[in-house]
Amino acid sequence: MWRDHLTEIIVFSVLFLLVSAMGFVAARWRAPKDMAHLDEWGLGGRSFGGWITWFLVGGDLYTAYTFVAVPALMFGAGAAGFFAVPYTIVIYPLVFLVLVRLWSVSHRHGFVTPADFVRTRFDSPVLALLIAITGIVATMPYIALQLVGIEAVLKTMGVTGDNALARHLPIIIAFAILAAYTYQSGLRAPALIAFVKDSLIYIVILVAIVYLPYKLGGWGDIFAAADAKFDASPNPNDGILLNGNNQLQYVTLALGSALALFLYPHSITGVLASKNRDVIKRNMSALPAYSLLLGLIALLGYMAIAAGVKPLPGAKEGTVDSNTVVPLLFDQQFPDWFAGVAYAAIGIGALVPAAIMSIAAANLFTRNIYKEYLKRDASPAQEANVSKITSLVVKVGAVACIVFLDPQFSIDLQLIGGVIILQTLPAVALGLYTRWFHRTGLIVGWAVGMGLGMWMLYQVASPTRKHFGGSAFPLSEFGFDTTRTIYVGIVAVAVNLAVAALVTLALRAAKVAEGVDGTTPDDYFADEGDPRVTPGAERDADSAREPVA
Amino acid sequence: MAAPEPEAPTTAPSRAKDHSPWNWLLFIPIVVPLIPVFFNGDSPRVFGFPRFYWLQLAFILLGVGTTTLVYQMTKKRGSR
Numbered sequence: 001m002w003r004d005h006l007t008e009i010i011v012f013s014v015l016f017l018l019v020s021a022m023g024f025v026a027a028r029w030r031a032p033k034d035m036a037h038l039d040e041w042g043l044g045g046r047s048f049g050g051w052i053t054w055f056l057v058g059g060d061l062y063t064a065y066t067f068v069a070v071p072a073l074m075f076g077a078g079a080a081g082f083f084a085v086p087y088t089i090v091i092y093p094l095v096f097l098v099l100v101r102l103w104s105v106s107h108r109h110g111f112v113t114p115a116d117f118v119r120t121r122f123d124s125p126v127l128a129l130l131i132a133i134t135g136i137v138a139t140m141p142y143i144a145l146q147l148v149g150i151e152a153v154l155k156t157m158g159v160t161g162d163n164a165l166a167r168h169l170p171i172i173i174a175f176a177i178l179a180a181y182t183y184q185s186g187l188r189a190p191a192l193i194a195f196v197k198d199s200l201i202y203i204v205i206l207v208a209i210v211y212l213p214y215k216l217g218g219w220g221d222i223f224a225a226a227d228a229k230f231d232a233s234p235n236p237n238d239g240i241l242l243n244g245n246n247q248l249q250y251v252t253l254a255l256g257s258a259l260a261l262f263l264y265p266h267s268i269t270g271v272l273a274s275k276n277r278d279v280i281k282r283n284m285s286a287l288p289a290y291s292l293l294l295g296l297i298a299l300l301g302y303m304a305i306a307a308g309v310k311p312l313p314g315a316k317e318g319t320v321d322s323n324t325v326v327p328l329l330f331d332q333q334f335p336d337w338f339a340g341v342a343y344a345a346i347g348i349g350a351l352v353p354a355a356i357m358s359i360a361a362a363n364l365f366t367r368n369i370y371k372e373y374l375k376r377d378a379s380p381a382q383e384a385n386v387s388k389i390t391s392l393v394v395k396v397g398a399v400a401c402i403v404f405l406d407p408q409f410s411i412d413l414q415l416i417g418g419v420i421i422l423q424t425l426p427a428v429a430l431g432l433y434t435r436w437f438h439r440t441g442l443i444v445g446w447a448v449g450m451g452l453g454m455w456m457l458y459q460v461a462s463p464t465r466k467h468f469g470g471s472a473f474p475l476s477e478f479g480f481d482t483t484r485t486i487y488v489g490i491v492a493v494a495v496n497l498a499v500a501a502l503v504t505l506a507l508r509a510a511k512v513a514e515g516v517d518g519t520t521p522d523d524y525f526a527d528e529g530d531p532r533v534t535p536g537a538e539r540d541a542d543s544a545r546e547p548v549a
Numbered sequence: 550m551a552a553p554e555p556e557a558p559t560t561a562p563s564r565a566k567d568h569s570p571w572n573w574l575l576f577i578p579i580v581v582p583l584i585p586v587f588f589n590g591d592s593p594r595v596f597g598f599p600r601f602y603w604l605q606l607a608f609i610l611l612g613v614g615t616t617t618l619v620y621q622m623t624k625k626r627g628s629r
Contacts, residue, residue, distance in 0.1 A: 079601060082601070082602070082605065085582075085605045085606065085608075085609070086582035086583060086605060086608065089578055089582045089605075089608050089609055089611075089612045090578070090579050090582055090583065092578075092612060092616055093575035093576070093578050093579050093612065093615070093616060094579065096575060096616055096619070096620075097572060097575055218597055219596055219597030219598055220594075220597030221597075222597070223597060223598070223599060223602075240591075240599060240601070241589055241590065241591060241599070241601050242585060242589050242601075247585040247589065250585065251583040251584075251585060254582070254583060255583055278624060281616075281620045281623075281624070282620060284616050284620075285613055285616035285617040285620050286613075288609050288612050288613045288616075289613075291609045291612075292606065292609050295602075295605070295606045295609070299602070
């Protein structure tokens with residue numbers, strides 16, 4: 001019952017409202033004279049320095065869902081859930097190498113989205129549209145997942161109702177507040193709130209990793225308890241170490257997730273909002289502090305095993321909602337007021353990425369669908385306005401996902417999201433280095449990679465479902481005589497690349513037109529203070545060109 | 550990933566800062582954390598942590614160290 005959790009609910013609500021107020025004030029923070037420009041609303045004026053970028057990108061990549069789901073995975077499967085650690089180590093050198101180039105070329109040409117870049121680089125509105133749609137589709141379920149994070153906390157506090165609407169009312173209210181201040185303040189809101197979110201999370205985790213092992217008899221006992229649990233379970237793939245079958249899955253999932261994460265529109269938004277290359281590079285060496293945090297949070301899953309936590313029942317009869325493991329651990333082990341602080345950290349932790357994601361999706365719609373296909377001569381103020389409204393629509397869609405669908409379904413969608421966003425790798429990430437690929441080759445590669453990825457995900461069964469049961473594809477399905485599994489996304493993107501390369505060779509042999517590269521090699525090294533390429537002239541040149549495939 | 554700099558520097562050599570061989574070092578923190586033989590074992594334990602856990606957490610330091618080194622060696626210095 002919620003009455004038993006009154007202190008927690010009060011602490012949670014007070015902190016939540018405090019942060020919401022900050023979101024509204026953020027419009028005036030570092031504000032320009034004119035907020036009616038997409039650069040201002042959607043990218044914070046491209047002016048963020050080292051600290052803000054650190055909190056913004058960190059708040060972006062480590063979401064409420066991560067804090068809830070990674071320990072839940074450790075709780076259920078053991079070592080396999082620790083993939084999040086190598087995943088977040090690998091990503092920073094990749095960003096250091098690749099996204100600084102995207103920053104430079106975007107700075108020069110005024111790009112707001114990765115699809116803007118693809119449009120100019122490959123001279124293909126169709127490819128840009130595919131990249132934009134892929135980005136929006138992959139982002140929507142990701143936003144919905146943030147709600148799953150809040151929901152796990154609310155459920156633990158006993159804030160649940162009898163029917164669907166009553167059960168979801170707190171989330172609808174929270175998202176309405178979020179939508180209102182994102183509408184008003186744009187990217188400045190999550191940037192400002194991220195400070196509070198991360199401070200709270202750091203405090204909670206530092207206390208947890210010092211206090212809980214002390215209470216539970218030390219790290220040796222915690223690992224022993226986890227080991228005993230996995231030894232007793234019938235599942236052959238769990239345990240505190242990996243086995244021969246899931247090692248390949250572990251490393252391909254870590255690599256694939258890292259590649260996917262920095263292709264997500266919202267990570268790119270965070271990077272583009274920084275004021276110069278130096279800020280990004282410096283951040284890539286400082287951001288791994290969060291990885292340490294994530295590794296320790298993951299281990300909360302084992303602490304929950306040692307503490308004997310029993311997850312709350314799930315939406316369906318006979319299932320358990322393992323996402324409640326961490327909130328329950330806090331509830332059992334901490335005094336009420338501190339559990340309230342921890343819940344607020346998770347709840348606010350959902351708002352920051354949800355805001356950035358909805359802004360990124362809105363920017364994609366505005367720049368690559370509205371401006372490209374609906375209103376070519378849209379003014380910057382109109383662009384900003386369309387983005388603001390789209391960000392509202394996106395959030396309503398995310399809430400609808402949670403209210404009307406089984407939350408488990410959102411988690412599956414997110415799994416698919418990672419696989420589909422990876423299919424933009426050849427055009428966006430490799431496109432930053434080389435224009436070797438033919439635009440039509442990239443389109444065909446995208447389509448084949450997407451189709452193969454969906455087929456593979458469809459084949460994956462889990463104990464509770466026949467299809468879309470996970471991302472670990474058994475290699476035996478390809479005819480190999482093995483029980484090993486591999487991450488679907490890596491296979492799909494490899495095939496995507498191979499197809500793109502073959503089609504490129506064929507089209508080149510047939511001398512099919514390749515379009516004009518709107519960027520110069522020099523663009524990829526531009527830094528703060530570099531003059532912009534005048535957008536007017538470029539736009540005129542664009543509309544004069546023939547429509548292309 | 551492709552090799553870092555396939556394009557030849559054309560004009561404006563003042564900006565071509567990315568062409569540093571130091572960048573190759575960044576492949577260490579990309580590759581090392583993805584080799585399970587290094588970390589997939591129990592012993593030795595450190596503070597009760599099996600090797601699987603403490604070594605992967607230690608790879609974070611490897612990542613921080615490498616990126617910091619590369620950043621320091623490639624950042625803009627005065628007039629260059």
